[in-house]
Amino acid sequence: MLARPCMRALGRARPARVSAAAVCRAAVRPALASGYATVSKGTRHEETSARSAVINVLQNLGSKREVQQYLSQFQSVSSQKFAVIKVGGAILTDYIDVLCSSLRNLNQMGLFPVIIHGAGPQMNKLLGEAGIEPQYSEGIRITDGPTLGVARKLFLEENLKLVEALESWGVRARPITSGVLMADYKDKDTWKFVGEVNKVNTDPINAAIADNYIPVLTCMAENNEGQLLNVNADKAAAELAKALVPLKIVYLSEKGGLHNKDTGKLIEAINLDEEYDRYMNMPWVIHGTRSKIRDIKDLLDHLPRSSSVAIIHPESLERELFTHTGAGTLIRRGTKLHKASSLSEFSDVHKLKEVLVRDREGLDAEAVVDRYLDSLKGKTFAAYHDEGMEALAVVLPPDSSSPSGLAHLATLTMTRSAWLSNIADNVFQHLKNDYPKLAWTVKQDDENLTWFSEKADGSIARQGEVLFWYGIETPEEVRELMAEFIQHGRQMFGDNNLESQLHRAASGALRIKDVAQKLQQHRESLGQQTRSFSTSSFSSRNMQRVRSTFGTPTRRGYATTTNPNPPLGIKNQDKDYPSKIALIGARGYTGQALIDLLNRHPNMDLRHVSSRELKGKKLAGYTKRDITYENLSPDDVRRMADAGEIDCWVMALPNGVCKPFVDAIEASSHKESVIVDLSADYRFDSSWTYGLPELVKRSKIAGATRIANPGCYATAAQLGIAPLVPYLAAAPANPTVFGVSGYSGAGTKPSPKNDVDNLTNNLIPYSLTDHIHEREISAQLGREIGFIPHVAVWFAGIHHTISIPLAESMASRDIRQLYQDRYNGEKLVKVIGESPLVKNISGKHGVEIGGFAVHSSGKRVVINATIDNLLKGAATQCLQNMNLALGYAEYEGIPLS
Known part of the structure; x- marks a missing residue:
C-alpha cells in the first residue's frame, strides 16, 4: 500500500465536539457520587465498569485502539513515572473543576500523576492587599521575609483547596508540602529567600502512590538548615521530572500553549534538536518565553527521548495524553530526519525494502x-x-513547469513507536517547510483519518477515497483540484492498488505536470458560466466548506464531519457547479425562510419551487435566476429524478402528504439524491436519519440521503434536556416541557391559533397530551417527556420552561457548567446565565438556553430555552442538514452573527 499514506499502527476517531472533562462528568460522575472510597471498596465489577466508562468516553477524543495504546504505554512504567503535571495558580482559580474531572478520569484508569502547583496570581493579589509591591529579577520573584510569610500561608491554603476539591470528585489525594524539594539559596543577595533545587526526595511521593493517593505538592523547598525557600513552579516541576523520569511532563496554562507573538498563532510543536537555535534567535522570544524554552531544553536533555513537555489548557489534558493529535504546544527533543532524493542515497536499500514490505499484504509483497x-x-x-x-x-x-506548484505525497508509513514518539508530526513539519503545496489521498476508512485532517487545509471525499491538501489558497485552485479528483481520482492522486500505481508511475502518469495541464484544461472547459456563480463569496465561504469536510473545530472553529457524499454538482460534471435544489411545498413561512437562506448560499442553486396555490406566479426574493411556482405531481418528480435534474429535494409539506413524492424518488434511477423532509412523516422511521446535528453524530447525517428534519418545539426541548439525561430521576418523575410558540407555528392557513385578534391579550393551550412533538422528544431522548404546547400573539419564536427532576442533588453552577461544556463549540447553541427571552431569539438562527433555577431540595431544576421556530426550528436546521449531506461546511449560508 504505497500509493497512499499507510499508517496501521493506531486508530483515529473524530475530535470530540465537547471537552473530555465534560463528557466524562456526564458519563461517570453518577457512578462515583458517593466518592472514591465507595468505588475502592466495591466489587471488581464496579471498578472495571467505572474504568470502562472512562475509556469509552475518551474514545470521543481518539479511537479505541489509540486510547488503549497510550494507556498501555502509561501503565508499562511504574506509577510515579507516568506524568508530572504542573498546575498554574490561575488554573486553581478558574478551572479547578475541569482539572479535578480530568485527574479523576486518569485515576480511575489506574494512573497516578504527580501534581505540583503554583499560586502566582493569588500571590500578587495578597501582596497587593498587604501593600507589598512585588519585585522581580530576571523574571523570578524576589522573596523577602514578609513575602515568604505570605507565600507559605498561601501555598498551604491552595494545596488544601486542591486536595479537598479532588476528594469531592471521588479522588484520594495526599497533600505533600515539605520533605520533597531540597534547595540552596539561588543568590541570597539578589533574590533573598528564593531557592534552587539541588535534591529531590521521592520517598513521600512513592509512599502516597503506593497507598493509592495522588500526591499534590507545592513549590516550596527547604535547605539543610530547615529554612523555607520559594522556588519557581516551572523550575520545581522540571527538577521533579528529572528525579522521576516520567513519560509526560505537562504544564497547564490558561493560555493553552506557546503562541508566536508575530503571527498570534499557536505553536503546535517544537523539535528542540532541529529548531532550538531558530526559536532562540526569533525577536519575540524574550524574557519569560526565552527562559521557558531554555529550561525545557535543559530538562529534556536530562531525560530519555521518549519524554516530552506539553503546555496545554486544562480542558485538553485527556486529548494530550491519549491522542496523536494532542493539544497546545508539544516540546520534545525530536528525531532528526534524513532526506534522500535518489535510491543511491539510502545507506541501506535492503532496510528500505523491508520498511515498504511491512505495509504490504500478500504473498507477492516483495x-x-x-x-x-x-x-x-x-x-x-x-x-x-x-x-x-x-x-x-x-x-x-x-x-518545474507546473503552474500550480503542487507536490504529491505518494507514500507515508509509520510504526507504532513512530506515532508514540511523535516522529509522524516531525515528518509533516519537514514536508510543510519544503513543500508549500501538497496533496495526498487516503482511504476513507483509514484509521488515522483525523490525524490527516489536522495536517490539511481541506479535503473532499469520493467513493471511499479522501483527497487532502494544504497550501492551496485561491478559490480557482481549490475548485479545480476538487473537480480533478472527482473526475480522475485515483489515477492522479494515488491508489490503494499498488499494481495499478506501478503502471502509472512507470509511464509518468503521476507527474504533477500532467495534473497541472489537466487542471488548466478543466479551467478552460468550465468557462465563464461556472465562475460566474458566487465568485465573490467563494473565497471565504467555499474555503470554509472544503476545509470542514474533515476539519477540527477545536482549532479551526468549524464543524467536524466525515462526509462520504461528494457535492453532486461536481460529481455529475455539470456546468452549474452548485448543487441543484427542488423545494416541494413552498407556500408556508418555513418555505420562504429557506428560500431566503438558499438565495445567500454560494453553492446551492434553487431550480424548482412547487406550490399548488401559487402555481404560475413568479418567486419573489430569489435573485440567482427567475423561478416560477409550479404544481409538481409525484409523476413530475419521478421524471425529474430519472433525468438527474436535482441533487437535493426538500419536502416542506404538511404532515402525511409527502410519501407519494418520496416514493417517486425512491423508484427513480437517481434515488441516491438527498431528501430532507420537514414534516413529521419520517421522524420515527429508523431507515431515515434524524437531523439534529448538535445531538446526532454529524458523520451519520453527512452519510445520509434520507433526513428527517426535527420539529421546532422538539429541537429546543431536546437541546434543553439532553445534557441532564444521565442525571434524570427515575420514572415516573419525568421532565415536563411548557412550550409557547408564536402564531407563525400555526401555519398560513387561517385558524384560531394564528388569528391575531383572537390571540391578543390571550394564551391558547392546545394538544395538551400526546402531541406529536411529545412523542418525538421522548423517542429521541429515550425518556418519557411531558409536553404542553401553547400559542401566543407574537409572530416567530418559541419559549420553553422545562422542569427536570434529578436523581441526585446538584447546584445551579454545576448544571450550567454541564451545559456549557456539552455545547462548547456549537455555533448555534448559546448557554447564558439568565432566562432567555423570545424577543432576543426572533430572527436569529440558534437556540438560547438559560435559567438553571434549582429547587431548594437540589433535586429539581427549571431550565428555559428559546428558538425561532422558522429558522433553527425548521429552515436553518434544514440547511445544516443539506450542507452536511451535500458535502459543504455545516454553517455555509447561515448568518452566525
Missing part, C-alpha cells in the same frame, strides 16, 4: 515492492526518514 523501487530509479523524488526508518515519506515534487 515482488511488488521491487517493482515499485524500480519505478523510482531515475525519477525525481524526495524521501524523509529517521535513522531507524520507523517513519518514511516519499514525495513527488512539482514539475
